[in-house]
Amino acid sequence: MRLLPRDEKFFDLFSAVATFTVEAAKLLQELLRADSQRRMAIVDQIKRLEHQADQVTHDVVTRLDRVFITPLDREDIHLLASRLDDVMDLIDGTARRLLVFHAGKAPEGAVLIADVIGKAVAELQVGVAALEKNKGGTVLAACVQVKRMEEEGDSLYHEWLARLFDGQPDPLDVIKWKEIYDNLEKTLDTIEDVANVLESISIKHA
Secondary structure, three states: OOOOOOOHHHHHHHHHHHHHHHHHHHHHHHHHHOOHHHHHHHHHHHHHHHHHHHHHHHHHHHHHHHOOOOOOOHHHHHHHHHHHHHHHHHHHHHHHHHHHOOOOOOOHHHHHHHHHHHHHHHHHHHHHHHHHOOOHHHHHHHHHHHHHHHHHHHHHHHHHHHHOOOOOOOHHHHHHHHHHHHHHHHHHHHHHHHHHHHHHHHHHOO
16 A cells, blocks of 8 residues: 555656666776776766756756645655765765876775766665655665665775875875766765665665
C-alpha cells in the first residue's frame, strides 16, 4: 500500500538527476586515470551531464509552482533536488580544476576517493528509487552505506593529503592536488547531506 500520493513525475525527475550523477561519477573515475590527451573530452562529457541535471532541477522547481498536491512536502522536494544538483556541480567542479590546473598524473589517493564517490552515488540512486516505492527499509539501508562510505573517504582524504607533503614535493603540485582533494572530500560530504535528506523524508512518511 502506498502511503504517498502518486506523482510519478517528481520521482522520475529525482531519478534522472541521480542517474546523471552516477554517470558523472564514473567519468570522474575515468578522468583521474586518463592521460592528459584524453582529459578534455571526458571533462566535456561531465559538463554535458551537469547541464542536463541543471535542467531537470529547474523542472522540479517549476513543477512545484504548478502542482497543487505534491507527493512529499514542498520543502523536502526542493531540498532533495538542490542537494542532488550540488553533488553534480561538485563533480563538474573537480573535473574542471583538473583541466585548468594542468594537473599531472593523479595520485593514487585521488583515484581511491573518486572510487568511493562512485559507490556512494550508486547507493543514492538506490535510495532515490526506493523512495518512490515507499520502501523505507531500502532507503535507510542505502543511507547507512553512504555514511559508511563518507567515513571511508574521509580517512582516505586525511591519509593522502598528508602524503602530499612527504619529502620535498613541488609546492605548485601540492597546491593543485590539495584543492582537488578538498573538492573530492566536499563531494562526499554533500553526498552524505543527500542521504540525510532521504533519511528524513523516509522516516517522516514511514
